[in-house]
Amino acid sequence: MRRLALLLPLLALACGGSRDRPVGTPTMTTDAGVADTGTSSTAPDAGFVDAGPVDAGPTDPAEEPSDLGSFCPGGCNLATCVLEDEDCEGGVCIWHGALGASYCSRPCVTTCRPGYSCVVTDDGEGPVCLSDTPVCGNGNIEYSEACDDGNTEAGDFCAADCSMQTVPPSGGTMSQSFHGNPPQTATGNDPVVFARRIAGRLYFGASISEMTYGMPLPDDAGPAPYTALVEAGLIEAVNGNLCTYQGSTLAQITRLDFGAKEIEGAASLRMVCMGGNCEFGCNPEFEHAMQFDLRWVDE
Known part of the structure; x- marks a missing residue:
C-alpha cells in the first residue's frame, strides 16, 4: 500500500497537465512526414572507399633496348634533336651534334643506362636518353664504345680504347x-x-x-x-x-x-x-x- 500511495500522486501530476493549459497555447503536434535522419542514421559508416592501386604513370623500362647507341640515319641543324625511327627498338633516333653522330635511343621518364642522361633535346622533344661524352675507362658504355670495363688496359677482353670486346674463354x-x-x-x-x-x-x-x-x-x-x-x-x-x-x-x-x-x-x-x-x-x-x-x- 505504501508503494501505491506514493505512485498515485505521480500519476495524477502526469495526467492532469492538460487541464491547466492556458487557452490559446499552441499544442505540440507530431510531423508525420519523412524523418530527417541526419547524422543519426543507423546505417554502418562505409568509411573511405578503396579505389584500388593508384596508376603511377609511365616508368622507365627494366631493360634497355639492345640497339641503344647503334647508328641510325638522321640529322638536323640543332645541337640535338629527336627523329622518329621505327627501325630503332626505342622508336627514336637522336642527332647529337657534339658527337657528330646519330644513334638509336628511347624516350625516358627520369633515368637511363649509366653513360646516358634523360634530357629534353634542343628541339623541345623528349625527354630521351642522350649519351654523355664518351670517356673510355669510366666503367660506363657510352656512344661509340663497344665495352668499358673501368680501365684502359689491353688483354682483359675489352680493348684499351673501348672499341672492341672479346668473349672470355671458358x-x-x-x-x-x-x-x-x-x-x-x-x-x-x-x-x-x-x-x-x-x-x-x-x-x-x-x-x-x-x-x-x-x-x-x-x-x-x-x-x-x-x-x-x-x-x-x-x-x-x-x-x-x-x-x-x-x-x-x-x-x-x-x-x-x-x-x-x-x-x-x-x-x-x-x-x-x-x-x-x-x-x-x-x-x-x-x-x-x-x-x-x-x-x-x-x-
Missing part, C-alpha cells in the same frame, strides 16, 4: 678422383678447364685427365638446385692397352647463372669398361667422383 675449377685415389684439382681457362655449350648441351672437362662429360643445358634449365643426367667417357692406356670406360648418373646442380654463363655442381659415377679390350689389364669398373664450377661459352 674455364673454372674441376676436382676429379679416379680409382679411389685422392682428388686432383685444376683451375684455369681453356684448355686447363673447358666448358662448351653446343645445341643445348654442355660438354666439359679438365687437363688433369682424359675424362670428358656431357649433360643437357637447355635455355629453360633450372632454377638450381636441380638434377641433370651427366654422361662421362674415358680412354686410358693400361700396360699398352687402351681401356674405354663409360658411366652416367644424376649430377646435383647447385648453382646456375645463365647471365654469367656459370654452373656449379657435383656427381659420383661408376665407370664401366666397354669393348673387347677389357680383358687385357683393364679394370672392369671403378668409382669416380667429380665437382665442377664452370664458366661456359656458347658455340
Whole structure:
C-alpha cells in the first residue's frame, strides 16, 4: 500500500497537465512526414572507399633496348634533336651534334643506362636518353664504345680504347678422383678447364685427365638446385692397352647463372669398361667422383 500511495500522486501530476493549459497555447503536434535522419542514421559508416592501386604513370623500362647507341640515319641543324625511327627498338633516333653522330635511343621518364642522361633535346622533344661524352675507362658504355670495363688496359677482353670486346674463354675449377685415389684439382681457362655449350648441351672437362662429360643445358634449365643426367667417357692406356670406360648418373646442380654463363655442381659415377679390350689389364669398373664450377661459352 505504501508503494501505491506514493505512485498515485505521480500519476495524477502526469495526467492532469492538460487541464491547466492556458487557452490559446499552441499544442505540440507530431510531423508525420519523412524523418530527417541526419547524422543519426543507423546505417554502418562505409568509411573511405578503396579505389584500388593508384596508376603511377609511365616508368622507365627494366631493360634497355639492345640497339641503344647503334647508328641510325638522321640529322638536323640543332645541337640535338629527336627523329622518329621505327627501325630503332626505342622508336627514336637522336642527332647529337657534339658527337657528330646519330644513334638509336628511347624516350625516358627520369633515368637511363649509366653513360646516358634523360634530357629534353634542343628541339623541345623528349625527354630521351642522350649519351654523355664518351670517356673510355669510366666503367660506363657510352656512344661509340663497344665495352668499358673501368680501365684502359689491353688483354682483359675489352680493348684499351673501348672499341672492341672479346668473349672470355671458358674455364673454372674441376676436382676429379679416379680409382679411389685422392682428388686432383685444376683451375684455369681453356684448355686447363673447358666448358662448351653446343645445341643445348654442355660438354666439359679438365687437363688433369682424359675424362670428358656431357649433360643437357637447355635455355629453360633450372632454377638450381636441380638434377641433370651427366654422361662421362674415358680412354686410358693400361700396360699398352687402351681401356674405354663409360658411366652416367644424376649430377646435383647447385648453382646456375645463365647471365654469367656459370654452373656449379657435383656427381659420383661408376665407370664401366666397354669393348673387347677389357680383358687385357683393364679394370672392369671403378668409382669416380667429380665437382665442377664452370664458366661456359656458347658455340
